[in-house]
Amino acid sequence: MASAIIEVTDLEHSFGDVKAVDKVSFTVEEGEIFSFLGPNGAGKSTTINVLTTQLPCQKGIVRVCGFDVRTNRQAVKKSIGVVFQDEVLDRDMTVRETLEFHGRIYSMPRSERLARETELIELVELEQKLNVRTKHLSGGMKRRLEIARGLMTRPRVLFLDEPTIGLDPQTRLKIWDYIKGINEEGTTIFLTTHYMDEADTLSDRIEIIDYGKIIATGTSDSLKNTLGEDMIYLQTGDDDRALGLAESMSDVTGVKKTSKGLELILSADGGRVMPKILSSIGKESIEILSVRMKKPSLDDVFVHYTGRELRAESAENAFHRRRRH
Amino acid sequence: MGREFLTVYWREMIRFVRFKGQLFAALVQPALWLLLFGIAMTSNFDSNPFAMPTIPGVVSVDYLTFMAAGVMAMTALFTCLFGGMGLLFDKNWGIMKEMLASPMPSYHIQIGVGLGGVTKSFIQVGLIMVFGLVLGVKFFLGFSALETVFAVLGIFAFIMIFSAGFIFLSAGLAMRVESMESVQAMMTLLTLPLMFSSNALYSTSSFPVWLQTISSVNPLTYLVNGIRYFALGNDFTAMGTHYEYTGGEIALSFAVLLVFAGLTFVFAWRAFRTAKVT
Numbered sequence: 001m002a003s004a005i006i007e008v009t010d011l012e013h014s015f016g017d018v019k020a021v022d023k024v025s026f027t028v029e030e031g032e033i034f035s036f037l038g039p040n041g042a043g044k045s046t047t048i049n050v051l052t053t054q055l056p057c058q059k060g061i062v063r064v065c066g067f068d069v070r071t072n073r074q075a076v077k078k079s080i081g082v083v084f085q086d087e088v089l090d091r092d093m094t095v096r097e098t099l100e101f102h103g104r105i106y107s108m109p110r111s112e113r114l115a116r117e118t119e120l121i122e123l124v125e126l127e128q129k130l131n132v133r134t135k136h137l138s139g140g141m142k143r144r145l146e147i148a149r150g151l152m153t154r155p156r157v158l159f160l161d162e163p164t165i166g167l168d169p170q171t172r173l174k175i176w177d178y179i180k181g182i183n184e185e186g187t188t189i190f191l192t193t194h195y196m197d198e199a200d201t202l203s204d205r206i207e208i209i210d211y212g213k214i215i216a217t218g219t220s221d222s223l224k225n226t227l228g229e230d231m232i233y234l235q236t237g238d239d240d241r242a243l244g245l246a247e248s249m250s251d252v253t254g255v256k257k258t259s260k261g262l263e264l265i266l267s268a269d270g271g272r273v274m275p276k277i278l279s280s281i282g283k284e285s286i287e288i289l290s291v292r293m294k295k296p297s298l299d300d301v302f303v304h305y306t307g308r309e310l311r312a313e314s315a316e317n318a319f320h321r322r323r324r325h
Numbered sequence: 326m327g328r329e330f331l332t333v334y335w336r337e338m339i340r341f342v343r344f345k346g347q348l349f350a351a352l353v354q355p356a357l358w359l360l361l362f363g364i365a366m367t368s369n370f371d372s373n374p375f376a377m378p379t380i381p382g383v384v385s386v387d388y389l390t391f392m393a394a395g396v397m398a399m400t401a402l403f404t405c406l407f408g409g410m411g412l413l414f415d416k417n418w419g420i421m422k423e424m425l426a427s428p429m430p431s432y433h434i435q436i437g438v439g440l441g442g443v444t445k446s447f448i449q450v451g452l453i454m455v456f457g458l459v460l461g462v463k464f465f466l467g468f469s470a471l472e473t474v475f476a477v478l479g480i481f482a483f484i485m486i487f488s489a490g491f492i493f494l495s496a497g498l499a500m501r502v503e504s505m506e507s508v509q510a511m512m513t514l515l516t517l518p519l520m521f522s523s524n525a526l527y528s529t530s531s532f533p534v535w536l537q538t539i540s541s542v543n544p545l546t547y548l549v550n551g552i553r554y555f556a557l558g559n560d561f562t563a564m565g566t567h568y569e570y571t572g573g574e575i576a577l578s579f580a581v582l583l584v585f586a587g588l589t590f591v592f593a594w595r596a597f598r599t600a601k602v603t
Contacts (some may be wrong), residue, residue, distance in 0.1 A: 053426070092344070104335075105333075
C-alpha cells in the first residue's frame with residue numbers, strides 16, 4: 001500500500017440542527033477497498049456526498065487525490081468516479097449512449113472514449129445490450145452499467161454508495177466480483193454499505209459508523225479479533241452467578257449480560273475452553289439451558305460497540321432519524 | 326469555454342426524436358390550430374365584409390394569414406414553456422446527479438437545454454409555416470426571392486430569442502421547484518393569459534387599457550409583431566385594423582425580447598449555480 005488517497009480530518013456536517021456527521025477522521029490508502037459500514041442514517045451517504053463534492057464541506061478538512069474539496073472542487077471531480085445509491089440513468093438512452101454521454105461531459109477525446117466504451121462494456125458483460133435502452137435492463141445490469149460509467153474516465157478512486165442495495169443474492173455476488181476485479185486493476189474503492197457480508201467480503205479496511213461517529217476501525221479480521229478467538233452465548237438458570245464464575249476464568253476476556261443471556265469473549269480456542277466453563281458452572285449446580293459458540297462476525301463487532309444489532313435496528317433507527325428532522 | 330454543452334444538446338435532440346408520440350403531438354397540435362380554428366374563423370370573418378373595412382391601396386390580409394403568424398408564435402411558446410420539464414425528470418429520476426457531479430460547469434446544462442429548445446422551436450415553426458403555405462396562407466406576397474430569404478431569417482431570429490427566453494424561464498423554474506405537479510400547474514396558469522392577452526389571434530387595439538397594458542409586457546406580442554412584419558410587410562389591414570410597422574418599432578420589439586431572454590437567462594443561471602441533488 002502506498003500513500004493516502006483520501007484524507008479526512010474532523011469532518012462535520014449538519015442538516016439544520018441535526019448533526020449527520022460528527023468529527024469524523026480517517027484515511028484511505030491508494031489501492032485498497034475501504035468500506036464505510038453502518039446502519040441507515042448513520043452518516044454514510046452524507047460523508048460520501050461531501051467527499052464527492054456534492055455537498056459542501058462545512059467543517060473539517062477533506063482531501064481527495066491530493067486536492068482539497070473546498071478549494072479545488074473541479075480537480076476532485078475530474079479524478080474520481082461515482083456510482084450513486086439510487087438509480088441515476090436516462091431510461092430512454094441506450095447503454096452505449098449512456099457511456100458516450102458520460103465520456104463527453106468529462107471532455108474525453110473521441111478515440112479514448114470509444115476505446116474505453118468497448119473495454120468497459122466487455123468488463124461488465126453488456127455487449128449484447130449495447131443498443132438497448134436502459135429501461136429494458138434488469139436491476140443488476142443497470143448497476144453494472146452505472147459501475148462501467150463510473151470507470152469511464154479511469155478515476156483513481158471509485159465511490160460506490162450502497163452498490164448492491166435491492167439486488168438479489170446472485171447478482172450481488174457478481175457485482176462483488178466486478179468490484180474486486182476493478183480494484184485489482186489498481187482503482188481505489190470507497191464504498192458505503194449497511195450489509196455486514198458486503199463489507200466483510202470486499203474490504204481491506206472497514207470503518208464502522210453510527211450516529212455520525214466512527215466507532216471502530218480496522219481490517220475485518222482485526223475488528224473481529226477485538227472480540228477474541230471465539231464467542232460463547234450461554235443461557236443458564238442463574239445468569240448472575242454464572243457471570244461471576246465466567247469472569248474469574250482465564251481465557252475469558254469479557255463477559256456481558258444481555259437480555260438473551262450471557263455473552264463470553266474468549267482469548268483462546270473455544271473448543272478447548274468451553275468444556276472447562278461448562279463443567280465449572282455445572283459444579284455449582286447452575287442449570288445450563290443453552291449453549292452456542294461461534295467465531296465473531298462483523299455483526300458481533302457492531303453489537304459489541306453499539307449495544308444494538310445492525311440489521312434489526314436499522315429500520316427503526318431510520319424511522320427515528322426521520323422523525324427528528 | 327468548453328464544448329460540453331453540445332453533449333447536453335445532443336441528448337436533448339436524441340430525446341426529441343425518440344419520443345415519437347410526443348413528437349407527433351407537438352407537430353400535429355399547431356397544424357390542427359391552423360386547420361380547424363384558422364379555417365373556421367376565416368370563413369366567419371371573411372364572409373362578413375362590413376365588419377372588416379379595408380383601406381384602398383393597402384393590402385388586406387385574410388384571417389388565416391393573419392392568425393398563422395400567431396400560431397407560429399404560440400407553437401414556439403408551448404414548446405419552450407414545457408421544454409424545461411425534462412430537467413425536472415432528470416432531477417427526480419434521471420441523470421441530473423451525474424451531470425452535477427461531473428466537472429462540466431452547470432451553466433452548460435442551461436445552454437445545452439436552451440439550444441435544444443430553440444432547435445425544437447425552429448423545426449416546429451418551420452413545419453407550421455410550410456403547412457400554412459400549403460393551406461393557403463399568403464406570406465411573403467410580392468416578395469422577391471432574396472426578400473423572402475431575408476424575411477425568413479428575420480422570423481427565425483425573432484423565434485430564436487423568444488424561444489431562448491422561455492426555455493430559460495422554464496428551465497429555471499424546473500430547477501427550483503420540487504414537484505412535477507406544481508410546475509405543470511404554473512405553466513398551465515401562464516399559458517392562457519400569455520396567449521389571450523397577446524395579438525396572436527386578434528388585434529389588441531380595441532382592448533381596454535388594463536388589458537393593453539398586460540399585452541404590452543407580454544413577450545408573445547413582440548414575437549408576433551416581428552413575424553408579421555417580416556411575413557406580411559410593414560403596411561396592411563387585417564380584421565379591420567390597420568397595421569403599420571416602422572423599422573424602429575420592430576427593432577424595439579426585438580430589443581424587448583432580448584431583455585426578456587437576458588432576464589430569464591440570469592434567473593436560470595442562478596438556479597443552476599445553486600442546484601443540488603442529493
